[in-house]
Amino acid sequence: MGFSQALSGLNAAATNLDVIGNNVANSQTVGFKAGRTLFADVYAGAQAGLGVKVAAVQQTFTSGTLESTGRNLDVAISGSGFLRFDQNGQTVYSRNGQLNMDANGYIVNAQGARLTGFPDGKVGGDPEAIFIPSGGLEASATTxxxxxxxxxxxxxxxxxxxxxxxxxxxxxxxxxxxxxxxxxxxxxxxxxxxxxxxxxxxxxxxxxxxxxxxxxxxxxxxxxxxxxxxxxxxxxxxxxxxxxxxxxxxxxxxxxxxxxxxxxxxxxxxxDGYTSGSLVGIAIDELGNVVGNYSNGQTRVISTLVIANFANAEGLEPVGDNAWAETTSSGQPIIGAPGVGLAGTVASGVVENSNVDLTRELVNLIIAQRNYQANTQTIKVQDEVLQSVVNLR
Known part of the structure; x- marks a missing residue:
């Protein structure tokens, strides 16, 4: 009987519906990357096959469109790479650049994960959580x-x-x-x-x-x-x-x-001299520099954003909250400053929209629904055949 094949088809179709539904639900989530279901047939030596299985849920890391927000702390990566965050001691990576400054002076995302960078704009070494000092800028004598x-x-x-x-x-x-x-x-x-x-x-x-x-x-x-x-x-x-x-x-x-x-x-x-000044604002420029603006007209580079790339970005593990974690499949991160090597450039005052193509997902949803219905029809036919056998006298 083909109940096992039909049940495997239902399970696979249900997973596909879940993936498509998740894509649709996150069509407005900044930095979200759509997934797709990969199927594989199951034979194991059986002549007619044992059905289907979900081989993997693959992430699609194509870029989304950039949307202007006008906020100084909103950033998007134009090109490849991820922003690097420290989230409760775990290093995570994200394409969501909706940033804020918390009460402690750290630049964070909506979940409170701290954005990391190279202190004082000195690229190299270990990245650190970007901290904005609340103190003013000391005076400097003219030289x-x-x-x-x-x-x-x-x-x-x-x-x-x-x-x-x-x-x-x-x-x-x-x-x-x-x-x-x-x-x-x-x-x-x-x-x-x-x-x-x-x-x-x-x-x-x-x-x-x-x-x-x-x-x-x-x-x-x-x-x-x-x-x-x-x-x-x-x-x-x-x-x-x-x-x-x-x-x-x-x-x-x-x-x-x-x-x-x-x-x-x-x-x-x-x-080159100036009087003392207090911090009046911060901004992130197109070079990825976090710049402090002071009341005396001076600016200072406080940190430079870290951009991380991976040999296999599709191997990253989704951990929720628009973030991914490193795995053995993804390889270790290759970190650097924006626009250097493989790292994409930083666009300030914009965010990257979800890369979900809503029209395509709705079409896929119809196809997945038909697939699910077809598998239920298989079970119905198998049930009728089995009933016929049971009714033989």
Whole structure:
């Protein structure tokens, strides 16, 4: 009798319906990967066969569509790879990038699993749970001032003839420009750079604070074409801001400065100091860097996301909550920074939708239903045949 074949068909068809139903149920689950049922026939030496079995439920890791959310902490992987999480001491992997920051300062998913990364953006070593420090950013003293300008070649040399430089007397210098600098406590000062033409193609540079007596920093030398040929004393000079703070050891970088027969013109200006600041927000950029934004306008890379790849992603074990775990079939994870090697790139402000094709799944559902019904019909026919045999007298 073929009851065993029909029963195996019912069991297999029921599993197939479960898989399809699970796909349909998760068609709106971010990062979900659809499954499909693989069947195998059963013979074991039987002439007519013993029915069918479920060989495996295979996961399909094709990418889903990316949907913009506008949230700084929502990310999606464009390409291959998985985000790496620490979930209660177990390492799990997911394509769901709906992230938040918990009360303890860790970046987590909806289940509380902590996202891992390379601390301070230093790729390599063991990944760690990404922690956002609540403390502010300490002040940093200015160590370098950069400027690019044109010094008017037609300017006459300043012949002091024993008259000393005087910051309050514009006849003792040729040109000035201003820059804000910071001491080690984050106090800002208005500093003035004084340029004095002292000879053919030679200029003296001084630095002063708030109109006070300026200290000599160094000299600029230009060639016959008005291009900067050399500097002296600008790589390191001491500047005293006063106020009881440590004197600043500064460098003045004037690369690109020219001496042409045009008006004085400052085209670029910058310095590397800043005052203290508090954390006002975090974001994840397209390089996978978790960036802290501070009230003083500074940004800092706190960590870089880890992207994990596997030799056989279909061998990963689903553990629920949009996550998978490593198995011997999947192989060990190959981890790295986004966009490096096999790792996909990170898209910020978007999430990856489920890769379930709902139309296809509904068609498969109809086919699976017909398959189930056909197997029930087989049992019905076998029952009728058996009843006929029983009724023989």
């Amino acid at each position: 370098s001032v950069s400027a690019t300008l044109n010094l008017d070649a037609a300017t006459l040399e300043i012949d002091r003839l024993g008259v000393p430089f005087d910051a309050t007397d514009d006849s003792t210098y040729s040109y000035t420009s201003n820059v804000t600098i910071y001491d080690s406590q984050g106090n800002d000062y208005a500093a003035t750079l004084y340029y004095t033409k002292t000879g053919d193609n030679t200029w003296e540079v001084r630095v002063g604070r708030d109109g006070e007596i300026a200290t000599a920093a160094g000299t600029l030398n230009f060639d016959a074409n008005g291009l900067l040929s050399s500097t002296a004393g600008l790589d390191s000079f001491e500047f005293s801001p006063g106020g009881g703070v440590t004197d600043l050891d500064m460098a003045l970088q004037l690369d690109g400065t020219t001496q042409f027969g045009n008006d004085f013109e400052l085209t670029a200006l910058g310095q």
